[in-house]
Amino acid sequence: MEYVNLDARVGDLSGVLDPARYLSHLPSIFDDLPPGAWAFATSPDHYDFRSGRCVKDLTLRAVRDAGGEEMEVEFQHNCWKHDQDLLICYVGVSGFRIDPVDEDRGTDLGAVILDEILPHRDGCSHEIACWDGTLTVVCRDLQATWTETTCSSKS
Template sequence: MKYVSLDAQVGDLTGVLDPRRYLRDLPSFARELPPGARTFATDAAHYDFHSSRCVKDLTVSLLQRSGEGELVVEFRHNCWKHDRDLVIRYTGVSSFAVDLPADERGRHRGTVILDEILPHQEGCSHEIACWEGSLTLVCRDLRASWTQATCSNEC
């Protein structure tokens, strides 16, 4: 990640997740982001660790191609923090790399640490860091929506 630190030091404490540099510089490049990416990246709750709309602690639950150049990534809520699931629909995907373990059915899984959306000549890049690996893609735009959580016996 260019701005978000996954291993910052605050005083004597190391290994701190720190999006402050990204949040400080985001206003300078937000207008360069496509509309959907800009809306998602600049949402005040996105990096608020106490918010139920913060991406931290969501779990990647589904990666699915939905058409030519389109990709859907679904994130399951953390029962102790979120009341909704997150679905991100990417359009005009030109690059996609997944470095996450797969379960017994071949579905990629990972718990989100933080993400970073940046302007790119093809639209935007979106890097999602997980404890287990990462997802990185370049797309024309994305649309993020929070949906009603589907609870199971895990909650």
């Protein structure tokens, strides 16, 4: 991650997640991010850790080739926080990489920590940091859709 700090320090406490630098950088890249990527990155709930539409704590469920240069990445809710799943459809995919911390994990990257969308010569890059690895997609644009799910554990 270039701007999102996954190991910030607050007083004596380390390991704090801090998207503040990225959020303050976003206005300067407005003209360089595709519209779908901009809408997702600047959604008011995206980095609000108390929101059910914050990406933190989602779990990677599936990565699908949607044909041509399209790809879908599906994230499953965590019942204690979310009541929706997240589907991200990437168009014009020119790069895709999964970097698990342990090669035996494959696409099992654990829960999402945070993500960051930045301009790229092909459109944008979307880096998603998880507890057990990282997923990065380079694409022309993306469309993020939250879908209802049944979650009996959420109060």
